Amino acid sequence: MLTYFRRPVVLFALVLVAAVTSFLLLKPDAATIAAPPKPVTVNTHQGTLPKTRAVAPAPDTAALPPATPKTILARQQVPILCYHQLRNWRPRDSKMAKTYIVEEENFRNQIKMLADSGYHTISPDQLYDYLLHNKPLPEKPIMLTFDDTNLDHYTVAAPVLEQYGFRGVFFVMTVSLGRPNYMSKAQVKALSDAGHTIGSHTWDHHNVKKYNPEDWVTQIEKPSKQLQEITGKPVLYFAYPFGLWNQQAIPELKKRNFRAAFQLATSRDSLDPMFTIRRIIASGYWSPKQLHRSMVNSF
Template identity: 65%
Template sequence: MSKLSISVLSILTLLSVRSSVIAQGTNPAVIMARKQVPIICYHQIRDWRPKDSKNAKDYIIQIANFKQHIKMLADSGYHTILPDQLYAYLTTGAALPKKPIMLTFDDTDEDQYTIAAPELKKYGYKAVYFVMTVSIGRPHYMTKEQVKALSDAGNVIGSHTWDHHMTSKYKHDPNPKKDDWVIQIDKPTQKLEEITGKKITYFAYPFGIWNKSGFGELHKHGFKIAFQLAEKRDPNDPLMTIRRILGSGYWSAKTLSNSIRNSF
């Protein structure tokens, strides 16, 4: 066989492999066609205080209510999955356990470590903790030792920016000290990798707000999936707009169960 024939054959092989990856892997249409996995987003787990506003209570689930949520999920036969499993399922069709669900926690509140994690452990559940690094070590927030302990216990740590600025407003700057992508994405991700000793490949948008202009940057920065809240997914890049629903402080376990069925 001539060198030219071998070269042509190599190119055709590469194109075939690439087409297969697109068809079976990150092809948006294939991903969009797969049934969505229910994903719940929690924030604070504590009892309400007199000064808590009506809006704030949406993001604060009282301790007893949270425990009822988790018990309902376990009693209903849900099995928690982690982002690597979700990614494999969406891109390759890899099998998931019966009645899969993902539990996520945003903003680094200490009660996620002291209250949520022990409650999940009772049921053999794992979760994803999206950490805002500016808060690490501050009063009422997790320490780096607690973040590492969650990671070491088999949970996943994800990036949630430095100080919760919306990605839709990020701008590049020649000065790295003024570049939003460096400040909000690169440095926080590096810090979390130093704390956990693991690669950070999952991201949650502050406030769940995203725009298409940021997708390329998130891919470039190494994120495999980015999680929003309840908006529709972008059909051209669904991996960057994975849906979650808020685990509202106003929801009973029954309301959560109905919301899971109706939302996904």
């Protein structure tokens, strides 16, 4: 019997059978192989995180070059609304002033309309990543911005936004901090701590087109430093007073570490669209329906 197993042909056959058996025992069954993870869609509801489209995980864009100005200009614009005062009209308010004053009930109805229509607020960081790196945004994105540090941004806007799980961008004019009818430093910090974005709106709303060299320190550097001290976060976004800008302002803002700047409704700069992002004023004369129509027509 032992002599039989010593035969070369028999030994070769035994080795082959052992190898095949080992392969079959070790090979994982196809049914036990884990399927690749499916994209996660976050369920949306008032007060919860906005849902995003079910898409494959985005590639890491850290090593990718940013989009060219031409590519940025070709991307679909995100609607961005600009609010100023949120209070009831007074007899002495001029016709022009009422454009910038949205009455409280109308503001609540406008925000409710946006929520009921399926809009989701985004931050400037999300907009930045979308424009430069084409990162996905929530469905029906919108940005809500508030200029000039008015107290009603804290007492009226913030509670309404919170009701719908929205977040805003508050562009602060630092000269007014702590003055009557304006926000305090503590209130600005509270907004930041609640997840809203705090941006710069200069020291005293001085038109950037009229700056002298020293104005860049007074109007931009010092206010940005003060806001960073208040919030504990870098100040990366800027809103031009009156929505007015010129090409000379853009390199000055870049030197001071701003990532983007927001104007109003004029055309974007062909070379620096990130520093001429468009917004429209939410007029006090608009009903929620008129606001929505203006958004669709403008963006």
